[in-house]
Amino acid sequence: MSAMGTRVPAGRGTAAGDGGRLEPGELALEACALAWSYVAATTVNDLADVEIDLVNHPGDAGRPLVTGAAYPADMRRLHWLAWIAAIGCMAPLGAVPAMLVAVGLVIGRAYSIPPLRLSYRPYCAPITLAIAYVVVPYTLGFWSSGGETSGRAVAVGGGLVALFLARIVLKDFRDREGDAIFGRRSLLLLHGKPTTCALSGGFVALGDGLLSLAWGGYAWPLLALAQSFFAALGWMLWRLFKATTPTAEQVAIGTGAKMANGLLFSLLSWLLLSGHGATIGIRAAFLVLLAVLYGTSFVTLALHPERAVIGYKG
Numbered sequence: 001m002s003a004m005g006t007r008v009p010a011g012r013g014t015a016a017g018d019g020g021r022l023e024p025g026e027l028a029l030e031a032c033a034l035a036w037s038y039v040a041a042t043t044v045n046d047l048a049d050v051e052i053d054l055v056n057h058p059g060d061a062g063r064p065l066v067t068g069a070a071y072p073a074d075m076r077r078l079h080w081l082a083w084i085a086a087i088g089c090m091a092p093l094g095a096v097p098a099m100l101v102a103v104g105l106v107i108g109r110a111y112s113i114p115p116l117r118l119s120y121r122p123y124c125a126p127i128t129l130a131i132a133y134v135v136v137p138y139t140l141g142f143w144s145s146g147g148e149t150s151g152r153a154v155a156v157g158g159g160l161v162a163l164f165l166a167r168i169v170l171k172d173f174r175d176r177e178g179d180a181i182f183g184r185r186s187l188l189l190l191h192g193k194p195t196t197c198a199l200s201g202g203f204v205a206l207g208d209g210l211l212s213l214a215w216g217g218y219a220w221p222l223l224a225l226a227q228s229f230f231a232a233l234g235w236m237l238w239r240l241f242k243a244t245t246p247t248a249e250q251v252a253i254g255t256g257a258k259m260a261n262g263l264l265f266s267l268l269s270w271l272l273l274s275g276h277g278a279t280i281g282i283r284a285a286f287l288v289l290l291a292v293l294y295g296t297s298f299v300t301l302a303l304h305p306e307r308a309v310i311g312y313k314g
Contacts, residue, residue: 020146026093030144033089033101034137040082041108041132043075045119048112055178100140107132122185126168134164152214159210160264166203166233167260169196170240173249197241204233211267221284222270225291229263232256232298251308255301262294 022030046053050065050072057063064070083105090101110116111128118128138157147153172179172186173196179186188196208230215223236256243249266287273283301308 020144022093022144027144029089030093030097030140033086033093033097034104034140036082036086036089037101037104037108040079040086040105041111043079043082044109045112047072047075047079048117048119052175052178052182052184055181056175096143097140100136100143104132104136107136120184122187122190126165126187129168130161130164134161152218155210155214159207159214162203162207162210163260163263166200166207167257169200169203170253172196173240173246173253194241197237201234201237204230204237219270219274221280221287222266225266225287226263228291228295229259229266232259235302248305251301251305254308255298255305258301259294259298262290266290 020027046063046065053060053063053066057066060066061069065072065075086101086105090098107128111118111125111132118124135157138160142153142157169187172188175184176186176188178184179189187199208226211226212223215226233256236252236259240249240252240256243252269286269290270283273286278286
């Protein structure tokens, strides 16, 4: 939107960087389309993996097929309802949003069911999920806001992809028992714990480098704070590597994920405050407040892991 609240003509936002392409109502439709595409992906994944989930997630209320709260026919109906709803929401928004949401819908099926069934391909699965859960929404949001294409925008997107990959390669720790029984090859089963932890650490370092490249001279308070989050992630990866029980592994993964959430929240807060004209002092003070809140939680869990409530899902 421009300063006077009028619609920016199509194509102008990218060149001028002075406003978004979509009205608030259209942005709401866009968010609904993404949400429905995620519902479509999770329902088909639950259908495809019900036998594995019976081993990996017995009694998990987040998996209704496992608990008996829903039947396969219910999930199939919800899956196709989600497809119809996603398509209905994206149809009025134009070619670019429609194409991006369609990519997410197609990936959701390709990931879980034959003939591709990418979840069984250890090197394709993380990349596929990164496209669906980072590249698609980031590109959609960037296009909708009328953002100006630049090296910084690419570096931020790349950093977010790297951090997602650092997290997603760890999901196999929770699922390794069922994966081994049903022949699903994962990076963890193929290469072992040391390699998986090292790979995750490499993606963390790559994410740090890309975000530092993007924000180093532009948002130095954010960059300085981010290093504390990255240090915490590194510490939890080390704990994961040294852990000797599944519970200790899940606590390390969950605590690291909490700090990654803090990093993302800090980035989004900085962008939102910047967009509303907040001074650098106000933005820095808010980041310090976030650091104190997340840091307190991190130190508590790091020193007293027995207090953690495991809610991580693979």
